[in-house]
Amino acid sequence: MPLMLIDHAELHRMASRIFEAAGSSPEEVRVIADHLLEANLRGHDSHGVGLIPTYLQHLANGTVLANRKGRVVSEDGPLIVYDGERAWGQVAAREAVMLGIARARQTGVAVVALRNPHHIGRVGTYGEICADAGLVSFHFVNVTDARPAVAPWRGTDARFSTNPVCIAIPGPAPERPIILDMATSMIAMGKVRVARNKGEQLKPGTLLDGDGKPTTDPNAMYRQSRGAVLTFGEHKGYALAFVCEMLAGALCGSGTMRPERQGRGTATNGMLTILIDPSRLVDREWLREEIAAMTAYITASPPAHPDEPVLIPGDPERGTRAQRIANGVPIDDETWREITAAARSINVLIETPRLKPQ
Numbered sequence: 001m002p003l004m005l006i007d008h009a010e011l012h013r014m015a016s017r018i019f020e021a022a023g024s025s026p027e028e029v030r031v032i033a034d035h036l037l038e039a040n041l042r043g044h045d046s047h048g049v050g051l052i053p054t055y056l057q058h059l060a061n062g063t064v065l066a067n068r069k070g071r072v073v074s075e076d077g078p079l080i081v082y083d084g085e086r087a088w089g090q091v092a093a094r095e096a097v098m099l100g101i102a103r104a105r106q107t108g109v110a111v112v113a114l115r116n117p118h119h120i121g122r123v124g125t126y127g128e129i130c131a132d133a134g135l136v137s138f139h140f141v142n143v144t145d146a147r148p149a150v151a152p153w154r155g156t157d158a159r160f161s162t163n164p165v166c167i168a169i170p171g172p173a174p175e176r177p178i179i180l181d182m183a184t185s186m187i188a189m190g191k192v193r194v195a196r197n198k199g200e201q202l203k204p205g206t207l208l209d210g211d212g213k214p215t216t217d218p219n220a221m222y223r224q225s226r227g228a229v230l231t232f233g234e235h236k237g238y239a240l241a242f243v244c245e246m247l248a249g250a251l252c253g254s255g256t257m258r259p260e261r262q263g264r265g266t267a268t269n270g271m272l273t274i275l276i277d278p279s280r281l282v283d284r285e286w287l288r289e290e291i292a293a294m295t296a297y298i299t300a301s302p303p304a305h306p307d308e309p310v311l312i313p314g315d316p317e318r319g320t321r322a323q324r325i326a327n328g329v330p331i332d333d334e335t336w337r338e339i340t341a342a343a344r345s346i347n348v349l350i351e352t353p354r355l356k357p358q
């Protein structure tokens with residue numbers, strides 16, 4: 001499937017025009033477009049502009065509401081419960097995390113339970129915001145109101161979703177935070193979509209078909225009898241996915257992916273965020289030096305392949321970002337066709353993009 005390299009500023013303008021036409025205020029347009037473009041720039045195309053067609057379907061079916069503001073349901077010392085009230089998840093999750101940052105600065109620690117936003121996108125975004133604020137953060141996420149996509153270890157059909165987890169820690173240098181941000185499934189669902197759109201097969205050991213048998217065909221997730229993605233790391237990934245479901249779904253109040261919460265044709269994320277001000281535990285400069293020294297030691301391990309040095313979590317995304325700002329963001333033809341068709345449905349005409357020279 002051919003790929004186009006499109007300048008990131010042009011993609012940002014396109015996303016902005018679409019969300020403006022979809023009724024969002026200029027501030028909301030900026031938050032959503034920035035979030036989607038950052039996901040593309042950091043190499044997570046699963047959570048970039050390719051989500052626009054699905055998002056517009058959800059807007060049309062009334063399961064996400066433009067310009068909706070979430071609200072604080074309760075506050076109790078360091079604990080905040082925040083209801084996203086079906087707002088765009090990028091907006092609600094950002095607001096909830098900002099409240100958590102302010103609280104952690106006062107009390108040293110904060111716990112934010114986010115419930116009922118629309119899909120919050122790339123969870124690393126929120127870890128990066130916390131790390132920028134000098135905090136350590138943990139984010140556990142589940143999904144409801146969609147068809148399940150991930151099979152439990154030892155199971156053969158999908159019972160929950162890709163339940164991502166993010167842990168962010170200030171890094172060896174301010175511009176190099178440690179950002180662990182990953183689905184607990186072998187791959188994020190959006191990456192199955194990207195593979196399907198590119199006409200690619202998935203790695204063996206990633207997917208089961210509708211009969212519970214191993215397959216490499218991403219179309220297995222789009223048939224009536226739906227397949228299932230496997231968890232990463234065998235039983236360990238499953239155990240982590242399981243606790244994400246309970247922490248983000250049950251503890252935060254959105255609920256878990258029980259059969260009665262699978263049929264709404266949208267995506268709701270619950271997110272439990274725990275923030276710690278590290279300077280309440282150790283001296284900040286000592287911490288930075290310790291992290292820098294250990295990072296240097298770990299990454300000095302002789303690489304198994306000379307052109308693949310040892311990295312820290314967050315490095316691959318920063319590398320891809322620099323490369324894509326210089327060379328453009330790769331978008332396959334099918335994804336482009338889906339985005340332009342979705343834009344047309346709300347009367348936004350997208351011209352053929354000016355391509356970066358390859």
Ligand code: NAD
Pocket residue numbers: 044046047119120121122123124141142143162163164165179180181182183184186187188189191269310311312313314315316317
């Ligand atoms: P992935 O498999 O690419 O893993 C990414 C993580 O691994 C990052 O922390 C990255 O820095 C780290 N990493 C990669 N290579 C590394 C290396 N060589 N050395 C050290 N660290 C390395 O990501 P994924 O599981 O496909 O998830 C993609 C995105 O999807 C994430 O941003 C996640 O938040 C998002 N997601 C969102 C939802 C939702 O419901 N909102 C659901 C699932 C996933």
